Amino acid sequence: MSFRTRFAPSPTGFLHIGGARTALYCWLEARRRGGEFLLRIEDTDRERSTDEAVQAILDAMAWLDLDADAAPVYQTQRLARYREVAGRLLAEGKAYYAYESKEEIEAMREAAMAKGEKPRYSGYYRDRNEPYREDPNRVIRFKNPQQGSVVFEDKVKGRIEFANGELDDLVIFRSDGWPTYNFAVVVDDIDMGITEVIRGDDHVNNTPRQINIYKALGAPVPEFAHLPMILDKEGKKLSKRTNSVSVMEYRENGYLPHAILNYLVRLGWSHGDQEIFSREEMARLFDVADVNKAASRFDTEKLNWLNQHYLKTDDPQALAPEFEWHLERIGIDPARGPAPADVIVALRDRVHTLKEMAEKAGIWYGPITEWDDKAVAKHLKNDSAAAVLATAKARLAGVEWKPEPIHQAIEQVAAQLELGMGKIAQPLRVAMTGTQVSPSIDHTIYLAGRAEALKRIDTALAIAQG
RNA sequence: GCUCCCAUCGUCUAGUGGCCCAGGACACCGCCCUCUCAAGGCGGGAACACGAGUUCGAACCUCGUUGGGAGCGCCA
16 A cells, blocks of 8 residues: 555644644655655534635645645545445444433533543443434444553554543534544545554544544554644743744745745754755655654744745745735835845845845835934934045946945945945945945945935935035 | 653754763854844853662663643534
């Protein structure tokens, strides 16, 4: 049988960061093993599932470029199949109808808790062989083995054993006629030919129940790999109240898909001391068996570092489209200013995200809207500013409009006036930006364009002399 | 309460009985470079949760303690 993994989100919200890592690991594992990666939408909870959420998940997967090898499978379209399999279990005496109301079940649980036991179903209808009847409370329960134990070798956690006595007869079909999670998952994974189930470790407790269903169905049991959780900075569960959890929110905040993937692949997994991984390296080196057992915390500082790393090393042209997306998002028309790739080169050493970059880039796509008083007082209102600006203007008027020639022109101004670069660059910087912070002065001038640069020098000259 | 899982610098991790008085990275601090801010270079502080055992030898093996987490639904 060929190797096959799947990512199976339930569409009750956007794709969050933990889900993205699970998807990545599934994808990576499939790629390394030369197998297939499939996507399944677990939408049997019709109360909470939405089409918007399905689309949001698909969009996020596409943005991360985690491509599935087949069209997604939707559980809501497989109802007939679930009924068929449940019917078979019923016919073989491996499942039975039960008629307790939700209130009765609740009372049962409380009674068990009161006795210091694990809350579970009593098994009242298990062996009663009561005739089938129409009843609003009718559910189908799986006859879980009562003796022995279930043992499985988890690829990340190691050997895990559960006593069957701890497990009760779980509902596999609800009274509303839909299958429950634990049942649908097994039927789907069998039908889809899944050989390795990779999911969050909040599912370890479900695994023995599922294994028992596999066995009842006479199907081969896949391998399991349960990934530890991702916690927030404080070591608490990630919550959208206090953290960015949606993958697309990271896009909006200016992160690159590759940076997110690189960050996620190293969160819980490593390959010696290596920190930077291309997608190809990840796919070649990653092995889910090497994933750590312990939960880890999400550290935005390290993500920032990685994001800047890719900002600095990726081809500016390749980065341009995503950067333009950010410019447009804050109301800047990329057509009304310098080439985005040039802006990226000027700013990539100075920001961690494309969002920051877009914000800082505004100065080249529109007029100076604000003059920093301190900057003006310090660098424009001094003895040499007017001469610097006038001399620079003259030199810049005829120079070839590229960073390097501009750089030389400015050095000539310094030589001519016998001033240090600090005395030259700062007045020009204030002239170009209205502030005393910007990229290197040659790039700052270059990006403004010749006409606009000269215009801004005139304006600054007026301020300096006024 | 019960079941299951986890435990190396602030954080992500290397480490699978001697190479470790524990290595790398992020963050932090200092110095250098420097037209501002960065980036970069160099250097620094910083951890094996605790206690027993096994062993000539334990971060690595065993047991216990403590501390975290997950699950216990007709949600997934």
